[in-house]
Amino acid sequence: xxxxxxxxxxxxxxxxxxxxxxxxxxxxxxxxxxxxxxxxxxxxxxxxxxxxxxxxxxxxxxxxxxxxxxxxxxxxxxxxxxxxxxxxxxxxxxxxxxxxxxxxxxxxxxxxxxxxxxxxxxxxxxxxxxxxxxxxxxxxxxxxxxxxxxxxxxxxxxxxxxxxxxxxxxxxxxxxxxxxxxxxxxxxxxxxxxxxxxxxxxxxxxxxxxxxxxxxxxxxxxxxxxxxxxxxxxxxxxxxxxxxxxxxxxxxxxxxxxxxx
Numbered sequence: 001x002x003x004x005x006x007x008x009x010x011x012x013x014x015x016x017x018x019x020x021x022x023x024x025x026x027x028x029x030x031x032x033x034x035x036x037x038x039x040x041x042x043x044x045x046x047x048x049x050x051x052x053x054x055x056x057x058x059x060x061x062x063x064x065x066x067x068x069x070x071x072x073x074x075x076x077x078x079x080x081x082x083x084x085x086x087x088x089x090x091x092x093x094x095x096x097x098x099x100x101x102x103x104x105x106x107x108x109x110x111x112x113x114x115x116x117x118x119x120x121x122x123x124x125x126x127x128x129x130x131x132x133x134x135x136x137x138x139x140x141x142x143x144x145x146x147x148x149x150x151x152x153x154x155x156x157x158x159x160x161x162x163x164x165x166x167x168x169x170x171x172x173x174x175x176x177x178x179x180x181x182x183x184x185x186x187x188x189x190x191x192x193x194x195x196x197x198x199x200x201x202x203x204x205x206x207x208x209x210x211x212x213x214x215x216x217x218x219x220x221x222x223x224x225x226x227x228x229x230x231x232x233x234x235x236x237x238x239x240x241x242x243x244x245x246x247x248x249x250x251x252x253x254x255x256x257x258x259x260x261x
Contacts, residue, residue: 003022004020004021004023005020005021005022006021009223011234011235012234014228014230015225015234016238017197017225019158019221019222022220022221023220024220028222031241032153032155034242034244035150036142037141037142038141038143038241038244039150039237040140040141040148041069041070041072042070042089042139042231043066043068043140043147043148044066044091044147045066045136045140046136047134047135047136048135049133050134052130053125053130054129054131055126062135065091066147068103068116068120068122069117070116071113071116071230072150074233074236074240079139082247082248082251084140086138089109089138090135092106092107092108092109092133092134092135093105093106094130094131094132095130096128096129098126100125101121101124101125102118102119102120106135113137117230150232151226151227151232153224153225153226153227153237154224155222155225156198156223157223158194158195158221158223160192160218161213161214162191162192163192163213164190164212167212169204169205170191172202173201174186174193182199183196197223201213
C-alpha cells in the first residue's frame with residue numbers, strides 16, 4: 001500500500017492548495033465531502049424580531065443573517081466529535097435609519113463568535129425605519145444546511161502534459177505554462193508540464209492532442225484546493241475533516257466487531 005503524503009503548494013490567508021498522494025478516488029472524494037458536509041461551524045439558526053419597519057420581510061432578513069459567516073473558535077469546541085456541543089450565542093441589533101445595516105453592526109454576547117466579515121450588507125433603512133432583533137447562532141453541519149458549510153473544496157488529478165518538440169511553436173507552450181506558475185521540465189525530445197493547476201492549450205495546438213501532445217495521469221495523486229468563508233482557518237478545515245473521517249472509521253469498525261461477536 002503506498003504511503004499517504006501531503007505536499008503544500010500554496011498557502012494564503014483564506015485558501016490552501018496541496019497535493020495528496022497515495023490515496024484513491026473514494027478517499028479523495030470522502031475528504032472533499034467531509035470538509036463540506038461534516039465540519040461544524042456557527043451560523044444563525046433562529047431570529048426573534050421585536051421591530052422591523054424595513055422594506056424587507058422578516059424571513060428575508062433572517063435568511064441573510066443565516067448566510068453571514070461567523071467565526072468559530074475551534075480551540076474551544078470539539079469540532080471533530082461526532083456529537084455537536086449544545087451552545088447558543090446571541091447576536092443582537094438595534095438600528096434606526098437612514099443608513100445601511102452591516103454585519104459589523106451585530107452585537108455578540110461571545111466575542112469569539114462574531115461575523116467573519118463586518119462589511120456584509122443586511123438591509124438599508126430609510127428615515128425613521130427601525131430594526132430590532134435577537135439572532136441565535138449554534139453549531140451545525142453543511143449536510144443539514146449550506147449556511148453551516150465552512151467553505152469550498154475541489155480537487156483534480158495531478159497530470160503531466162508531454163509536448164513533443166516536433167510540434168511547431170512548442171516553446172510557446174513552455175512560456176505559457178511558466179506564466180501560469182506551472183512546473184516545466186525539458187528533455188531531449190519533449191517538454192513536460194506538471195498541471196498543479198488547470199492548463200488549457202491554445203486552439204492552434206489542439207490538432208496535435210493525443211499524438212504529439214499527450215496527457216499522463218499520475219496514479220493516486222490529486223491536487224486539492226480548499227477555501228474558507230472565514231469561520232475557520234483553512235488548515236483547520238482539513239485537519240478537522242481528517243479527524244472526523246478517522247472517528248467514523250473507528251465507529252464503523254467497532255460496529256463490525258459487535259456483529260462478529
